[in-house]
Amino acid sequence: MRRCAYVQPRLRAHMDGELTPGERLAVDDHLAECGRCREQRETLLRAVVSVRSLPVEEPPDHFGVNLHVRLASLRARKPRGWRAWVSRLRPALPARVPGRLGWAGAAAVVAGLFLATVLMSQKPGFPEISRWAGDSWVRVHDYSCLMVTTGIYQGRSREFKQKTWFARPGLYRFETEQDYPLVTVVDGTSIRHFIRGGDWQGRGPLLIVRPRTSSGDALPFPFGLTWPASPNLTVDALIRQISTTRDAQVIGTDTVLDHRCYRVRFDDVPPGGRQAERCTVWIAEDTRLPLRVERYRDEENHTVTTAADLDVNDRLQPSDLFDLRPPQGALVIHGDVDPHVFALKPSRAADFDSDPVGSARREIAWRAESVPFAAFAPQVVPEGYRLVRVRRSPGRWLDAYWMDDRRSPARVMRLQEQSGEVEDPPEVRGGDEVNLGSESLPVAGRVRQGRLPYPYCYVAWRQKDTLLTLSTAELGLEETLRVARSMRWVNPDDPRGTQEFVGPPLPERSSSAEERVATGEPAGAPRADAPPTTSSCEPSMVPETAEDEPHAPRAGGH
């Protein structure tokens, strides 16, 4: 009889019937005689039974949909075309037409296939497509694509490219080299721009940290480039728009990036916009995600954005994709700063540093004639701040930046001026009302503060026919309001403006808390002495050029 040491390693295989006949006989003989090995076999058997009694786990409900979305991304990369179409059709066709059927039989086969194709290609209506798009989007947990936007903006031909990444819940990364290498990362509280080649008076590269104050709709993902009449458009916003818009039509099918797509068209005022535009969206039949958006406002303003190199739910994204840390020696700047302000390196006059009030007044006056509203400049600038830059978009907006870079991070104050007909900026919506004038000459404003990613303030108000928005970083509400109250009209004919002040009396340095009163004056009511308004353009979402062309004061750069 075999010994226990021979038998015990074979007990499992004995149970499974995987022993040779000779081995099985030997084990059987041993077990008949050895109680200890029989007990061991029982123990093993109970363990095996306990494993086999575990319930079968079913894949979760979302498994199939998620896999479908990810497979569609892979399928998009496969070579297609008529050859692939023919090869797909081939299995359905007989290898050769049977001789006795002849041509009539062949024609019948072709007709049958055609009929089957027609019957199988019943087009879904807009409600179904809209619902599919929504269902598909909620199952996307990460996403990356290259966005390519081409079109006409303000009558000029443009093209933009941007690589974007997205991960729920609300992490974004954008990379572009359109005007210069720029990386932007957006998280729950901040928008960070890293300008690799940027410098400020020998200090750089630059990392700009802006509060994420406005809604996600203002973030340029992934179709959010280039639109003069509305905020940037995210997939979230687009899907919401598709689900709520009325009178949308499915106008046919088309192929985008080898994906068969439904084309959906509707006329609508985009989220946050003021003017209706015609929107055509290509929604992929397989992934049910938008792949292309065409926005048509008029002959001089229309763009098409297409998502290329699309990866959906691909867990291979680098873990540090959304972790933008400043490299050694980088200058960190806090403030609501458009990256172009520092990246495009404007020339600065000598008195920008020594006279931040006077130089700003002069620079604003120089640009005041090209905007259709009264321009203003502050009489007070906080200590240590120097003028960085003044910009304008002819006919549309004007802004100015001051910075205190004596410490790190540097802090930026920004003044933005637009037509008074424009709605309050989203940064102050839901904020407190504040009187920026006096009791006898009230000026209604709205102020909003935040604490993350650092303490910041926004205050917006209307003077004459102008909407002014002042934003500060780590300056405090009182000091911010002191600057706002010092704002005075700039007469383009008299840049020094010593006798042309029209605004309320210059405030004294005092707390503003007791002055927070609601005013009866309707917001935006123009004064009798206001210059005539000729335009109601909102800030553009297009990167400016070196010639100070339009740029997005609120959005995240490109």
Add this chain to the structure above:
Amino acid sequence: MGADEELVRRFQRGDEQAFDELVERHRGRVYNLACRLVGMPEADDLAQEVFLAAYRALPGFRVESTFSTWIYRITVHICSHHLRKRRLLTTELEEYHLDGCVDHDPVNQVLRGELQDRVRGAIDALPYKLRVVLVLRDMQGLSYEEIAAVVGCPIGTVRSRLHYATARLAGNLKQYVEQAA
């Protein structure tokens, strides 16, 4: 020719729908295997990874083994890679939180019972190579020869790994199994 092999050939001729049918036929088993090899929370994603890898590689698949063996091999490889990254390969039972990958839904807990949770924990505590052969044998029902094809080792190795896996499992579960018996 089996149904899987026919679907493979259809896919290789350009019929994309054939792959969807292959997914439909095997997703349950692949998910289950991933569940037992890496735990339920991650099985979902990894099972999807398996099919994505299969989609990429299937055009070059020569049908020298069965499709199921091939897809199991991919699953074992991807789960191994995943665990290696997480450094869980050598986790021992005493270091392991027995409820670490167990469904915390109280209803499920009652239904499945404490013993099942212990069994899952004990399987998860096995070294990866032993766990693979045990799961393939006792939960997927593969023969020793099929396991050898999936794992890429001789049948004798499968036999000895299975012996050690069962013995370790029985040792870890002895107290609970005897109580339940």
